[in-house]
Amino acid sequence: MKAFSANGTLLPAVMLAASLAAGPAAAQDGKPIKIAVMNDMSGVYADFQGIGSVVAARLAIEDFGKQIGNRPIEIVFGDHQNKADIGATMARKWYEVDGVEAIVDVPNSGIALAVSEITREKNKVFLISGGVTTDLTGAKCTPNNVHWTFDNFALANGLVQAALKAGNDSWYFLTSDYAFGHNLEQAASGLVKANGGKVLGAVRHPIGTVDFSSFLLQAQASKAKIIALANAGGDTTSAIKGAAEFGIGKGGQRMAGLVFIINNAHALGASAQGLFAVSPFYWNTNEATRAFAERFQAAHPQKNMPNEMQAGVYAAILHYLKAVKALDGDTTGDKVVARMKEMETDDPLFGKGHIRVDGRKIHSMYLYEVKAPAAMKGPWDYYKQVLEIPGEQAFRPLDKGGCPLVKAN
Numbered sequence: 001m002k003a004f005s006a007n008g009t010l011l012p013a014v015m016l017a018a019s020l021a022a023g024p025a026a027a028q029d030g031k032p033i034k035i036a037v038m039n040d041m042s043g044v045y046a047d048f049q050g051i052g053s054v055v056a057a058r059l060a061i062e063d064f065g066k067q068i069g070n071r072p073i074e075i076v077f078g079d080h081q082n083k084a085d086i087g088a089t090m091a092r093k094w095y096e097v098d099g100v101e102a103i104v105d106v107p108n109s110g111i112a113l114a115v116s117e118i119t120r121e122k123n124k125v126f127l128i129s130g131g132v133t134t135d136l137t138g139a140k141c142t143p144n145n146v147h148w149t150f151d152n153f154a155l156a157n158g159l160v161q162a163a164l165k166a167g168n169d170s171w172y173f174l175t176s177d178y179a180f181g182h183n184l185e186q187a188a189s190g191l192v193k194a195n196g197g198k199v200l201g202a203v204r205h206p207i208g209t210v211d212f213s214s215f216l217l218q219a220q221a222s223k224a225k226i227i228a229l230a231n232a233g234g235d236t237t238s239a240i241k242g243a244a245e246f247g248i249g250k251g252g253q254r255m256a257g258l259v260f261i262i263n264n265a266h267a268l269g270a271s272a273q274g275l276f277a278v279s280p281f282y283w284n285t286n287e288a289t290r291a292f293a294e295r296f297q298a299a300h301p302q303k304n305m306p307n308e309m310q311a312g313v314y315a316a317i318l319h320y321l322k323a324v325k326a327l328d329g330d331t332t333g334d335k336v337v338a339r340m341k342e343m344e345t346d347d348p349l350f351g352k353g354h355i356r357v358d359g360r361k362i363h364s365m366y367l368y369e370v371k372a373p374a375a376m377k378g379p380w381d382y383y384k385q386v387l388e389i390p391g392e393q394a395f396r397p398l399d400k401g402g403c404p405l406v407k408a409n
Contacts, residue, residue, distance in 0.1 A: 033073045035061075036076045037105050040080065040082055045234070053310050078090050101124055102320060108130070124144060130312075134151045146320075146337060155278050167225075174230065228256045272382070284380070319347065365391070
């Protein structure tokens with residue numbers, strides 16, 4: 001192949017090679033690296049991700065250094081309103097029109113699955129912190145996904161093991177009626193049965209349910225020892241409050257939130273005492289987590305402490321940016337994710353870990369119990385650690401998910 005300069009002079013081969021190599025970098029020079037936070041800013045999950053995830057993303061950019069080479073790093077955000085069509089439309093516009101390179105967070109597994117497919121189509125990056133369906137690292141895994149914080153298997157695994165060891169061998173599920181709830185119920189019920197327990201039934205409720213009376217009465221009538229909540233956010237809080245009104249928990253039955261986070265404990269107050277939470281992150285663990293939490297709280301409009309999904313947004317963005325920097329600013333989706341998998345993870349909130357070929361981020365999970373009010377040393381000091389579950393035991397085995405990337409390797 002021959003190439004000529006602007007005045008028609010034949011370019012030497014070495015100069016031609018140099019100009020071709022510089023082409024992609026030059027095209028990217030000065031172009032912002034845009035990272036978009038997508039979640040529920042106004043509905044049932046707003047207090048659990050919402051603006052807090054945006055705060056976490058901004059702290060990650062601040063700590064990384066705000067630019068890579070001549071490319072500034074920018075954060076944009078949007079509200080998917082828990083509607084798949086809105087989430088999908090937003091993702092396409094971000095990628096096709098607004099120059100977004102990566103989308104992060106995305107609670108609501110149905111929307112996360114839609115965003116995952118669009119991200120693969122556009123060869124961008126999806127950093128999942130809020131969505132928890134195991135399908136994202138299973139049959140619907142892609143080379144463009146990193147599933148950071150936790151998933152339905154890890155959440156169910158820790159809670160089921162603890163409950164069964166305590167003799168709670170009969171379960172009834174109260175399940176959010178969409179992809180997330182179905183997947184969570186399936187994961188938990190499978191673990192219950194595999195470990196010798198019994199599942200006595202299940203009832204499903206719409207997302208954003210206000211009155212759980214009819215669902216709780218069905219669960220109470222089952223006589224199951226555990227009423228397991230396969231829901232999240234405000235639905236979990238509302239169901240637990242409703243259970244207290246019916247006296248559930250005093251007659252031999254126990255409520256168990258499969259996705260119970262610190263914001264639930266804060267909303268429930270003393271009535272959360274004794275409930276279990278399974279999480280990879282608690283703000284009051286060590287000096288590094290406390291330092292982050294203080295900065296986060298100062299920047300949060302409601303002065304909340306960070307939860308695990310917001311911590312996941314922070315840590316995932318940091319690792320993403322390290323990979324982009326290692327690629328000299330190249331933000332091509334599959335290249336960045338491949339580099340993220342090659343690099344060991346290390347950040348102040350999750351510590352050391354790694355990302356598997358299926359996109360699953362591996363780190364320890366912990367079983368916590370909500371403290372009695374008298375044992376709390378200050379505001380938001382809700383948890384005491386019961387046990388640590390090493391990462392390789394906490395998450396679904398690599399060969400059990402059906403991810404095509406695993407088969408290809």
